[in-house]
Amino acid sequence: MKSTGVVRRIDDLGRIVIPKEIRKNMKIKDGESVEIYLDSDNIILKKYSPLGNIMEFYKSYVNSIYEAILENIMIVDRDKVVAVAGDLKKKYLDKSISSKLDNIIEQREVVLEPKLRDFNFIEDKKETASYAISPIIVSGDAIGAVIIFSLNNNLGEFEEKTVSIAAKFLGKYIEE
Numbered sequence: 001m002k003s004t005g006v007v008r009r010i011d012d013l014g015r016i017v018i019p020k021e022i023r024k025n026m027k028i029k030d031g032e033s034v035e036i037y038l039d040s041d042n043i044i045l046k047k048y049s050p051l052g053n054i055m056e057f058y059k060s061y062v063n064s065i066y067e068a069i070l071e072n073i074m075i076v077d078r079d080k081v082v083a084v085a086g087d088l089k090k091k092y093l094d095k096s097i098s099s100k101l102d103n104i105i106e107q108r109e110v111v112l113e114p115k116l117r118d119f120n121f122i123e124d125k126k127e128t129a130s131y132a133i134s135p136i137i138v139s140g141d142a143i144g145a146v147i148i149f150s151l152n153n154n155l156g157e158f159e160e161k162t163v164s165i166a167a168k169f170l171g172k173y174i175e176e
Helices: 020-025 055-069 099-107 157-175
Strands: 034-039 042-047 072-077 081-085 111-122 125-138 141-150
Touching: 055 072, 055 081, 055 157, 072 157, 099 111, 099 125, 099 141, 111 157, 125 157, 141 157
Parallel strands: none
Antiparallel strands: 034 042, 072 081, 072 141, 111 125, 125 141
16 A cells, blocks of 8 residues: 555544545546445555446356357456457457547447447557447446457447447346
8 A cells, every 4th residue: 555645634523535636646536436445544545346246247248158159258357358259358458448439338328330440449459350349227227338349340230239238238237
């Protein structure tokens, strides 16, 4: 744990202001949730990700879909790739997502790019791929996405439906 040198007072309602620079570095947006942990005499704030709690399930889920469709598939939260199945697993797992992908998630619409096009799934890595992206919606909030992509083949309506079903299932699963 690294000290920032920032000292803050707690107001009469128990609130602490987290400096804008720290929020920017940690990619914490206004209205986002943080988890509070206690460790003897320390209070630790951790950025909350509803997708982060059931990683083994996500791995099994993407592997099952991959075995059925034989195309790369990944699950992302609003910050990073949390699960990948396919040839590019090591290249993408735990990498930060691009701002373009985050904007697509924020729009809350299923996106299909059937032809091979340049796209940044993760920061500073451009791929030529066809892809289908569907946001994961939980309690009205877009918390991530399911992405099917191919570096060789054109994708179509089947992959679009598959990614949509997968994202809706995860949204319902997380809500319950």
